[in-house]
Amino acid sequence: MDGESERKIILSGIQPTSTFTLGNYIGAMKNWKKLQDENDCYYFLADLHTLTIRLEPKELRAKTAENFALLIACGLAPEKSLIFIQSQVPTHAEAGWILQCYTQFGELSRMTQFKDKSKQHPENINAGLFAYPSLMAADILLYQADYVPTGEDQKQHIEIARDIAQRFNGLYGEVFKIPAPYISKQGARIMSLADPARKMSKSDLHPRGPVLLLDKPEIIMRKFKSAKTDSGTEVVYGEGKDGINNLMTIYSCVTNRSFEEIEREFSGQGYGAFKKAVGEAVIEELRPIREEHERLMKDKIYLESCFRQGAEKAFAISRRTLTKMKKKLGLLM
Numbered sequence: 005m006d007g008e009s010e011r012k013i014i015l016s017g018i019q020p021t022s023t024f025t026l027g028n029y030i031g032a033m034k035n036w037k038k039l040q041d042e043n044d045c046y047y048f049l050a051d052l053h054t055l056t057i058r059l060e061p062k063e064l065r066a067k068t069a070e071n072f073a074l075l076i077a078c079g080l081a082p083e084k085s086l087i088f089i090q091s092q093v094p095t096h097a098e099a100g101w102i103l104q105c106y107t108q109f110g111e112l113s114r115m116t117q118f119k120d121k122s123k124q125h126p127e128n129i130n131a132g133l134f135a136y137p138s139l140m141a142a143d144i145l146l147y148q149a150d151y152v153p154t155g156e157d158q159k160q161h162i163e164i165a166r167d168i169a170q171r172f173n174g175l176y177g178e179v180f181k182i183p184a185p186y187i188s189k190q191g192a193r194i195m196s197l198a199d200p201a202r203k204m205s206k207s208d209l210h211p212r213g214p215v216l217l218l219d220k221p222e223i224i225m226r227k228f229k230s231a232k233t234d235s236g237t238e239v240v241y242g243e244g245k246d247g248i249n250n251l252m253t254i255y256s257c258v259t260n261r262s263f264e265e266i267e268r269e270f271s272g273q274g275y276g277a278f279k280k281a282v283g284e285a286v287i288e289e290l291r292p293i294r295e296e297h298e299r300l301m302k303d304k305i306y307l308e309s310c311f312r313q314g315a316e317k318a319f320a321i322s323r324r325t326l327t328k329m330k331k332k333l334g335l336l337m
């Protein structure tokens with residue numbers, strides 16, 4: 005951010021397809037938490053976005069509840085940030101449709117996520133998957149967000165949201181603020197432990213690829229101990245050492261130590277000792293989250309009151325922009 009002291013509007017979302025990963029946590033949620041003290045923050049579960057792939061309804065319902073509690077357990081405080089569930093705020097789908105009409109076929113065809121997901125699910129390349137960035141643009145633009153804190157993989161989607169906003173403003177006047185990405189230099193792309201050439205992902209089917217925020221300590225340790233690395237022994241950051249680079253990044257983000265400090269700390273100790281230390285650091289980082297999550301899951305009444313209130317406030321805020329859009333377009337109000 006530009007260092008100005010005034011409060012900014014921060015918005016970001018996450019799909020509740022499955023339990024959040026360490027990648028989601030380091031790449032996005034840690035920043036969300038950090039930003040909530042000094043800014044007006046809106047964070048939500050992007051459940052409408054999950055409909056672009058097929059999930060069991062029962063599974064989606066359970067994961068949405070589990071992950072709503074997980075947002076709070078990770079430190080997002082309902083008294084500080086507005087936390088809500090996308091499908092409970094009808095302005096998103098409505099603005100999403102309108103913005104689809106201001107998004108070009110050519111730009112959507114260039115989206116890497118669309119290309120990747122089409123390859124992953126060749127049997128279900130639906131229109132929602134293609135138009136996904138228009139709904140995401142609506143999510144962002146409805147709240148007049150200044151910054152969108154995400155991992156590296158969402159940069160292209162934020163750029164298209166900016167293009168859509170500029171196009172719309174060009175035609176109808178200043179309706180939307182132009183949002184900027186907020187992506188950390190370090191940790192914006194955490195890689196799979198099983199295959200460090202690939203991004204750590206919630207949907208990874210490899211049992212030891214992603215570390216999940218609710219994994220038990222012994223599972224976390226097992227995943228780190230079996231993390232894929234090269235045939236070397238020195239804990240040094242460098243080219244061709246994707247596995248070690250990834251572990252160093254994780255360790256650095258969790259302990260706030262620089263690469264130089266880490267290299268010094270593990271000099272002459274070999275990969276085994278380092279993997280164990282990373283596992284331990286991650287276990288300690290996630291322990292309070294898992295415990296708080298367990299406690300929250302028993303308090304269904306509190307959770308429900310949080311998401312109901314969140315949806316109500318989000319609706320009131322987003323409706324202002326939607327009304328402006330509709331008026332500008334000539335929709336009879």
Ligand code: TYM
Binds near residue numbers: 031144158
């Ligand atoms: P999603 O659910 O895939 O991921 C949520 C957030 O986690 C980040 N992330 C990662 N960061 C570092 N390393 C990784 N391996 C890693 N994997 C995921 C993502 O960059 C993201 O910030 N389209 C979005 C959800 C969304 C959204 C929005 C985000 C819908 N509407 C509006 C921002 C604003 C998504 O699928 O994120």
